[in-house]
Amino acid sequence: MTTLSHYLMASGLLFSLGLAGVMLRRNILIIFMCLEMMLSAVNLSLVAFSRYGIVNGIQNYDAQVLVFFIITVAAAEVAVGLAIIVALFRSRQTTHSEDLNAMKF
Amino acid sequence: MQLTLFWIFSSLMIAFGLGVVTLRSPISCAMCLVSSFICLAAVFVTLDAFFIAIVQVLVAAGAVMVLFLFIIMLLNLQAEECRRVKLGVMLGGTVVVLSFVVLLSQALESSPQFSKPIPVLMAPSQDVSMIGMTLFHSFNLPFQIVGVLLLVATVGVVLLSRRTLR
The missing domain is CATH 1.20.5 (Single alpha-helices involved in coiled-coils or other helix-helix interfaces)
Structure with missing residues (x-):
């Protein structure tokens, strides 16, 4: 029988993979993909809570609407972020995060 | 049945996620992320969230990842050199x-x-209508705000991708 902890553990593993990618990878595009992965891990835990936190015999749809909003905002964020990366690539010819040190302390 | 599907798709999802973190070529990373998102949509189906699963496939695995692949090919990124x-x-x-x-x-x-x-559902799942009711009754103002946010993001992208930034 699947329990809530199965889903939360899968979501946590996906989130920690995304976190590892953000901290260990050096290509900003891949860092950005790992951010997307972390967002969808959060979505998985929200949907699991909506299915297990049942109200009046139906799922708690507030959580699913929140997931819908998260997907929308993530799409907007990807559009703006990729535009920034393209502008950065035009001026610096690199996507390697260690070469972008103008604001480094 | 649900347990089997959960194990298959969640382990596939984690495996493809590992691929995103470890592979060198950006194209392979993007393809792994697409597969990971599709497996995540399958996990959503095991949780009876059919609408969210479809949205996940259409928006995240479809639109967003096409944007990523488009940018990777536009910038002509090669596999990362070992530093x-x-x-x-x-x-x-x-x-x-x-x-x-x-x-x-x-x-x-x-x-x-x-x-x-897992608790038993009383009524047969009416995902789309229930999400629509919740979205337009309880979350009407956030819905309008998200619309404005998407508009602002579109304008921002157009502004950012002009050739000369002032």
Whole structure:
């Protein structure tokens, strides 16, 4: 029988993979993909809570609407972020995060 | 049945996620992320969230990842060359991630409320209509705000992708 902890553990593993990618990878595009992965891990835990936190015999749809909003905002964020990366690539010819040190302390 | 599907698709999802973190070529990373998103949509189906699963496939695996692939090909990115890894960063990242996983598993074992079996749904699932009702009744204002946010994001992207930034 699947329990809530199965889903939360899968979501946590996906989130920690995304976190590892953000901290260990050096290509900003891949860092950005790992951010997307972390967002969808959060979505998985929200949907699991909506299915297990049942109200009046139906799922708690507030959580699913929140997931819908998260997907929308993530799409907007990807559009703006990729535009920034393209502008950065035009001026610096690199996507390697260690070469972008103008604001480094 | 649900347990089998959960194990198959969640392990596939984690495996493809591992591919995103470890593979060198950006195209392989993007394809792994697409597969990971599709497996995640299948996990949503095991949770009876059919509408969210479809939205996940259409928006995240479809639109967003097409944008990523488009940018990778536009910038003509090759596989990352091997640079000297910084030991401190590697060590710090691994410690943070492992401690997160250990803490999470301890928290999940600590309380019996996380090991309840899945509750039975009373009514047959009417996903789309229920989400529509919730979205337009309880969350009407956030819905309008998200619309404005998408408009602002579109204008911002157009502004950012002009050739000369002033």
